[in-house]
Amino acid sequence: MVRLFLLPTLAALAATSCQGATETKVAATGIILEGTTQQVFQVKGVIKGLKPDGKTVEIRHEEIPNYMPAMTMPFEAKEPKELMGLKAGDAVSFRMTVTSSEVWIDQVRKLAPPPLTELPSRGTFRFVRDLAPLQVGDPLPEYRFTNELGQAVSTRQFSGQALAITFIFTRCPLPNFCPRMSSNFAEAQEKLGSLPNGPTNWHLLTISFDPDFDTPVILKAYSQRFGANAQHWSFLTGDQIDISAISEQFGQMFWRDQGAINHNLRTVVVDALGRVQKIFEGNKWTSQELVAEMVKAAAVKSGSLQR
Numbered sequence: 001m002v003r004l005f006l007l008p009t010l011a012a013l014a015a016t017s018c019q020g021a022t023e024t025k026v027a028a029t030g031i032i033l034e035g036t037t038q039q040v041f042q043v044k045g046v047i048k049g050l051k052p053d054g055k056t057v058e059i060r061h062e063e064i065p066n067y068m069p070a071m072t073m074p075f076e077a078k079e080p081k082e083l084m085g086l087k088a089g090d091a092v093s094f095r096m097t098v099t100s101s102e103v104w105i106d107q108v109r110k111l112a113p114p115p116l117t118e119l120p121s122r123g124t125f126r127f128v129r130d131l132a133p134l135q136v137g138d139p140l141p142e143y144r145f146t147n148e149l150g151q152a153v154s155t156r157q158f159s160g161q162a163l164a165i166t167f168i169f170t171r172c173p174l175p176n177f178c179p180r181m182s183s184n185f186a187e188a189q190e191k192l193g194s195l196p197n198g199p200t201n202w203h204l205l206t207i208s209f210d211p212d213f214d215t216p217v218i219l220k221a222y223s224q225r226f227g228a229n230a231q232h233w234s235f236l237t238g239d240q241i242d243i244s245a246i247s248e249q250f251g252q253m254f255w256r257d258q259g260a261i262n263h264n265l266r267t268v269v270v271d272a273l274g275r276v277q278k279i280f281e282g283n284k285w286t287s288q289e290l291v292a293e294m295v296k297a298a299a300v301k302s303g304s305l306q307r
């Protein structure tokens, strides 16, 4: 009986895939709805956790061909009731809808449990330097990277400037994750550049945590996509151990799980004296909030206190 229902469903999915593949190179399993920029994907995964907001669920999902590698990431359900009765460890299928600025899931259905051999996934341990987390007020240590022009960059060279640092990887396809960090920085660049009597001593740093792929050439192309002005906004790659270290000091986590990159989000403001002033978590902060922090950070003067 069950099989009778399942087979047509699989046939329908297969038909969807073919249709998607002929219509767009972007998403073999996605459908571009006519007249919109929405893409819709059918995805399967395993729930890793549910957030207290009742809407956010962390799912380790399978690869979405030509769109996103397998990874663990938070999804927002369109309606909280979609997540009712679900718990960590449940295998689910769901529909993911991606627009130019948002992503959400619905039609979340519990599947039969996956075979035990598939679980648990590898742990999230990584070996990095033993470093203390950085708190507000702490001096930013010196780190050396390479920018999108292939030039050596040290965090020390931004002494006297307000510095904003965020972490991305250029292949991240989800509009509200890395691309949002970059579009927020683009907005902040625009706003800081056009403030009446605004500061000129400020710089934005976007650090890739996928240095194997994100070479200077890739970062340069990415910077152009976001209209970055190299005078005020640099894109950095470097040795994995340095990238891991600075990330970890701010609670920015990323790790590879079966080839996929998983990550959270951190954006940091360092004042003109090189001290951590603000750590934004997640993606809810606005470019306006960042600009306000940067103006404050740029105004900090060495004369105003004892070093």
Ligand SMILES: [Cu+2]
Pocket (backbone or CB within 6 Å): 168, 169, 172, 173, 174, 177, 178, 179, 263
């Ligand atoms: Cu991302």
